[in-house]
Amino acid sequence: MNITEKIKVLSSAGKYDICASTSCSPKKKMVLPNDRIGNLASGGICHSYLPSGQCVSLFKVLLSNKCVNDCFYCSNNCTARVQRTEFSKEELSKTFMHLYQANYVEGLFLSSGIGRDEEIQMERMLETVEHLRFKEKFHGYIHLKILPGVSKDKIDVATAIASRVSINVEAPNKSRMNELTSTKEYKTDVLKRMRWIKEKAKKNNLPSGHTTQLVVGPAEETDREIVSRTDKLYDEMDLKRGYFSAFTPIQGTPFEGKQKVPLRRENFLYRLDFMMRLYGIKKDEFVFNENGNLNLSIDPKFAMALESDLFPLDLNEASFSELIRTPGIGPTCAKRISQMQETGFKFSKESELKNLGVSLKKVLPFIELNGRVQKTLLEFS
Amino acid sequence: MNSKEIEFNKRLSLAKLHPDRSKERIIQRVLLQEKNFGLDFVLSNLSEEARRLCSFSSQVGMYIHKAESFIKLKQFKEILIGKAFFDFPVAKNIAEHFVRRFPQKKIIIIDENSGKAFVSEGKRIKVHAAEKFSDFYNSISDSVSDKELEKLFGVFYDSQNIEARRNKNYALRMMPKKYWKNFGLREAQKIERGIPKQILAEFC
Ligand code: SF4
Numbered sequence: 032m033n034i035t036e037k038i039k040v041l042s043s044a045g046k047y048d049i050c051a052s053t054s055c056s057p058k059k060k061m062v063l064p065n066d067r068i069g070n071l072a073s074g075g076i077c078h079s080y081l082p083s084g085q086c087v088s089l090f091k092v093l094l095s096n097k098c099v100n101d102c103f104y105c106s107n108n109c110t111a112r113v114q115r116t117e118f119s120k121e122e123l124s125k126t127f128m129h130l131y132q133a134n135y136v137e138g139l140f141l142s143s144g145i146g147r148d149e150e151i152q153m154e155r156m157l158e159t160v161e162h163l164r165f166k167e168k169f170h171g172y173i174h175l176k177i178l179p180g181v182s183k184d185k186i187d188v189a190t191a192i193a194s195r196v197s198i199n200v201e202a203p204n205k206s207r208m209n210e211l212t213s214t215k216e217y218k219t220d221v222l223k224r225m226r227w228i229k230e231k232a233k234k235n236n237l238p239s240g241h242t243t244q245l246v247v248g249p250a251e252e253t254d255r256e257i258v259s260r261t262d263k264l265y266d267e268m269d270l271k272r273g274y275f276s277a278f279t280p281i282q283g284t285p286f287e288g289k290q291k292v293p294l295r296r297e298n299f300l301y302r303l304d305f306m307m308r309l310y311g312i313k314k315d316e317f318v319f320n321e322n323g324n325l326n327l328s329i330d331p332k333f334a335m336a337l338e339s340d341l342f343p344l345d346l347n348e349a350s351f352s353e354l355i356r357t358p359g360i361g362p363t364c365a366k367r368i369s370q371m372q373e374t375g376f377k378f379s380k381e382s383e384l385k386n387l388g389v390s391l392k393k394v395l396p397f398i399e400l401n402g403r404v405q406k407t408l409l410e411f412s
Numbered sequence: 413m414n415s416k417e418i419e420f421n422k423r424l425s426l427a428k429l430h431p432d433r434s435k436e437r438i439i440q441r442v443l444l445q446e447k448n449f450g451l452d453f454v455l456s457n458l459s460e461e462a463r464r465l466c467s468f469s470s471q472v473g474m475y476i477h478k479a480e481s482f483i484k485l486k487q488f489k490e491i492l493i494g495k496a497f498f499d500f501p502v503a504k505n506i507a508e509h510f511v512r513r514f515p516q517k518k519i520i521i522i523d524e525n526s527g528k529a530f531v532s533e534g535k536r537i538k539v540h541a542a543e544k545f546s547d548f549y550n551s552i553s554d555s556v557s558d559k560e561l562e563k564l565f566g567v568f569y570d571s572q573n574i575e576a577r578r579n580k581n582y583a584l585r586m587m588p589k590k591y592w593k594n595f596g597l598r599e600a601q602k603i604e605r606g607i608p609k610q611i612l613a614e615f616c
Contacts, residue, residue, distance in 0.1 A: 035567050042571040065515050078481050081573050091572065126564065132492060132514070134485045135565045171513075279576040291576055367456040374452050386463040387456060 032116050034126055040116050044096040044107050048199075049244055049274040050089055050140045050174050069131060069138075069171030071194060071238060078136055089140040089174065090127050094118055094156050098144030100214040102201070103285040104249050104278060107144045111283050120159040128167050138172025138194070139163070149178040153185045160192050172239070179220035183227050190231040195239035195271070198224050203245065203252050203260035210250035229268045240271030247300065248278035248292030253323030258303055262314045265307065272308070275300045299325050302332065309362055310355045333358045333393075342397040343404040346378045359393030416451045426469035426476075429500050438464050476502050480509045483521070486552040495522040495549050503530045507537045520545055 032040075063070060077086030095117035096107045106113060123141075130136045141159065146152040156175065163169040175193035177186060189196050198221060202208040205217040215221065228241045243264060245257055261273040277297035280287050303325075306312040318334040320326055326334060336342060336358050344353055346368060354365035367387050371378070378384065379401050381391055398404070413421070427435060441461040446454045457463040479502060485492040492514060494506075503523035507530040510519045519532040522542045529545040530537050552558060 035564060038564065038567050039571055042568050046572045046574060068514060068516070070513050079569065081569075081577075085577065087569065087572055090568065129487075129561055130565060130568075132485065132487055133561055133565075134481075134483060134494070134510075135561075137481075279574060294577065370452045371456050371458065374450065376453075376458070383458055386458055386460065 034122060037116050037118060037122070038092070038126070040114055041093045041096055041118065042091060044113070044144075045091050045093040045140070045142050047105075047276060047279075048091065048140065048142055048176070049276055050091060050197075050242075063170055064168075067168045067170040068128070069169050071170075071172055072137065078134065088137040089172070090130055090136040090138070091140040092118070092123065092142075094123065094141060094143040094159060095146055095152065096144045097146045099147055100145060100212060101285075102212040102215070104211060104246055104281070106281045106284060108284060110285070113283065118159075120155070120162045123159055124162050124167055127163070128169065131169070131171060138174065140174040140176075142176035143178065145178050145180075149180045150182060150185065153178050153181045153189075157185065157188050157192070160189075164192050174239075177224060177228060179215050179224060181224065183231070186224065186227045187231045187235070190228065190235040190237045190241075193237070195242065196228060196232070196237065197242040197244065198228060199244045200225070200260065200264070201244070201246050202250050203256040207250040207252045207256070211246070225264070225268050225270075232269070240269070242272045242274060243270060244274040244276055246278050247275050247297055249286055249289055253319070254296070254300060254303075254325045255319045255323035257300060258307075258314050258317060261304060262307055273304055275304070293327065295327050296325070299327065299331050302330070306332065311352065312356065316356075330358070332356075336397055343399045344397060345399045346384075347372065357394060357397050359390035359395075359397075361388075364389050416455060420446070420451055420455060423465060423469040426472040427465050429472045429502060430468040431500065432468060434464075435468055438468070472500050472502065475500050476505050476509075479506050485510070486549060486558055488548075488552050490516065491518045491520065493520040493522070493545065493549050493552065495524060495546065497524040499525070501526065503528065504537055504539075506530075507532060511535060511537070520549075522546055522549060 077088045079087045081087060093107070095115075096113065097115045097117065098105075098107045099109050101108050101110060105111075127136075127139050131138075141156055143152055143156055146155075156178075160173055160175055163173065172194045173192075174195045174197065175189050177189060177196050177198040179198060186196075200217075200221050201215075202211055202217070208215065208217040208221075225241075225243070231237075232241050245260070247257065257275070261270075264270040264273060275297045277292040277294050278286075278289065279291050280289050303314075303317055306317075307314060312335075316335055317331060318326070318338055325331055336356065339356065341353055341356060344357055346354075349357075349368075351365050351369045354360050354368055355362060360368070364387050368378070368389075381395075381400065384394065384400075385391055396404070424439060427439060438461050442454050442459075442465045445459055445462065453459070454462040454465075457466050475498075479496065479498065483494045483496050483506060485494045492510060494510075496503075498506075501523075503521045503526070507519050507521040510517075510521070511532045515535075517532075519530075521530045522528075522545050523530070524542070527542045529540045529542045531540055531545070532538075
């Protein structure tokens with residue numbers, strides 16, 4: 032197989048892994064050598080967009096699509112009849128460096144099937160990254176997947192040479208995981224490894240932290256379960272970000288007959304995730320239906336506001352945490368309003384809020400301005 | 413300087429690159445407001461002028477960000493060269509970005525709009541007339557290795573598409589057509605092919 036054919040197979044096999052961000056907070060006072068190639072950008076950069084609207088920023092490939100595991104949703108699972116191949120470290124490094132220097136991609140996302148043995152395969156992945164770092168002198172972004180079940184030593188090396196690492200939890204708990212595979216053990220293969228990642232990431236000062244991914248839908252798990260797990264991971268594992276991937280059935284896998292999960296569900300889970308991470312809102316405030324799922328016909332923040340007795344809110348008196356819970360006010364606007372409150376400024380006109388960047392249509396039913404509150408939600412229709 | 417002053421200075425310097433004719437007047441007014449009411453007032457965009465200044469600066473900032481992302485570089489020995497029609501005078505910023513990224517290479521960014529080429533000499537950028545660099549750029553563009561790389565990326569790009577996630581509205585929103593013409597993107601044509609003409613016409 033030539034390089035082009037390998038790219039076709041191994042990039043396609045890795046496309047379901049999510050790696051949205053390429054930004055990082057560089058290590059303080061990091062002095063970069065002059066004979067290097069590449070650097071880390073502080074803001075996420077997208078080099079092109081797919082017909083799905085998703086950004087293509089990283090050269091996303093598997094080192095190998097050989098795998099002894101049987102994850103029922105995955106196109107690389109051991110029962111799938113697909114062409115199997117692998118890159119050598121030289122092939123992959125050379126191809127990547129050409130694409131990077133031509134500014135087609137912002138970095139590398141390297142994952143892999145686990146081959147016959149996760150330890151051996153992880154070693155091969157590390158050798159590839161070391162080749163890039165030390166032979167090619169590449170100092171840009173590398174997101175390295177940690178294979179489930181690998182040793183602590185491998186995680187130590189990975190967190191010392193990558194920009195970001197991740198291990199996929201895939202499911203919110205052990206019983207849901209058992210619906211997805213018979214070969215991965217949730218607590219030992221995944222959670223225990225994530226704990227090691229947390230420890231080693233801290234020790235090695237991993238610049239972009241560690242992340243994880245959950246497949247949404249195939250194990251019939253609820254949104255409440257997903258949110259609880261993510262919240263716990265942020266709390267206990269110093270997780271930088273959780274990613275959600277709405278399940279899409281893939282032909283030739285045991286789950287090929289399952290229903291596709293609506294993208295809106297994934298989108299709403301991201302909104303909750305943002306509210307937890309950036310707004311500091313606790314998971315118990317979210318509104319789920321009796322089955323533990325989100326109502327997909329109503330925006331989650333709006334649903335929360337309707338249930339809350341916080342409103343109508345006096346903007347001139349409201350705290351940051353109250354502002355952030357108001358539909359139409361995001362973190363930037365909440366910060367701006369708080370800043371103005373500190374100067375003694377009193378908001379009295381809609382135009383002032385508009386200039387600030389507040390969405391009037393969404394906010395007016397929930398605030399009091401000059402003693403007036405908009406009585407209806409008609410503007411939402 | 414504290415973080416608010418840094419933020420304000422950044423806004424001013426980016427807004428100065430905006431082609432809008434009223435920008436000088438707006439900048440003067442915002443400076444006056446800053447003097448009278450303080451930094452918080454102008455940074456919160458409370459006045460119409462402050463909001464416009466912020467809008468100018470974020471337009472230019474976004475443009476630089478997109479240009480850094482979409483411009484493709486051709487490689488010849490130790491030279492990396494790129495060409496684009498820049499709507500804003502940001503080619504120097506783009507050259508600086510690549511100098512930081514590839515300190516060992518010579519960076520050349522050609523701005524077809526201004527007819528200038530921004531060429532690195534060490535960490536500094538010098539401005540030249542674009543003509544001779546354009547000829548050089550065209551000669552590399554025809555090389556076999558450049559075409560091969562483009563093909564290789566095309567294969568990778570195609571492999572990333574998940575048909576079940578196709579979402580033309582999102583795709584169009586993420587990459588408005590004005591960028592397609594500026595950066596001659598291969599993938600833009602692909603998106604265009606997948607969308608009925610009348611929808612494109614409505615959007616662009
Ligand atoms: S471990 Fe599971 S998810 Fe990963 S490649 Fe193998 S089958 Fe796919």
